[in-house]
Amino acid sequence: MATELSHSLSLYLVMDIASHEEKSALEIAKAAIAGGVTMLQLREKTAPLRQVLEVGGAIRKACREHGVAFIVNDRVDLALLLEADGVHVGQDDLPALEVRRLLGPDAIIGVSAGSMEEAEWAVSQKADYLGVGAIYSTVTKGDAGAPIGTELIGQLKSRWPHLPLVGIGGISSANAEAVLQAGADGIAVVSAIARQSDPAAAASRLAGMVKRFKVTSE
Structure with a gap:
């Protein structure tokens, strides 16, 4: 599972259900998938639950049609209702x-980690992958904390060589390669795709960058 999951983490989009520049969340998701996103996490904190279920269900359907893993942030109840492939939780969540x-045993479960201590706890909890960050400064997640840089990724990969890792927080085409060079299996982004005028093109650029790096590093 680790090898398959490592591939799924290559380009990981985290998004809410807000529209952007007259594009609905579903349109953004479909464009991102067309551009090469390999995993999509629905992270919605404020919208009414009825709306989240409606939009989330449509996004999950689009993901399933294209073989993209669909993950829900924090909410196990939403994950069950949306028939998601898994859940991503923080240190203070369930x-x-x-x-x-x-x-169940087949669910993909990711855990956030911003330090070695948090990673140790996540590993003890049998996390399938770690979301490491915030790597760089970010404004899309208010509680992300101070940026930690890429050093922790290398430390985690040295300690757990087969544990899939995805870097998150302020990642863009300008700094993504450094995250991969540190040992991450992929990059998780928010605004670098979901808040761009052309989400498909933005995803394609990032997907191409990740693919080229993986080919040259093999």
Whole structure:
């Protein structure tokens, strides 16, 4: 599973259900998928639940039609209702072992980690992958904390060589390669795709960058 998951983490889009420049969330998601996104996480904190279920269901359908893993942030109940492939939780959310009890053995469960101590806890909870960050300064997640840079990624990869890692936080085409060079299996982005005028083109540029790096580093 780790090898397959490492590939799925290559270009990981985190998005809410807000529209941007007259594009609906579904249109943004479809464009991003067409551009090469390999995993999509729905992270919606404020919209009414009825709306999240409606839009989230449509996005999940688009992901499934194109073989893209669909993950829900924090909310196990939403993941169940949307028939998501898994859940991503933070350090203060429902522990990964409890999430596994609710979602079953085949669910993809990711855990955020911003330090070695947090990573150790996530590993003890049998996380399938770690979301490491915030790597760079970001304004899309208010509680992301101070940027930690890429050093932790290298430390984690040295300690757990087969544990899939995705870097997140302020990542763009200008700095993505440094995250991959540090040892990340992929990059997670928000505004670098979801808040661009042409999400498909933005995703394609990032996907191409990740693919080229992986080919040259093999």
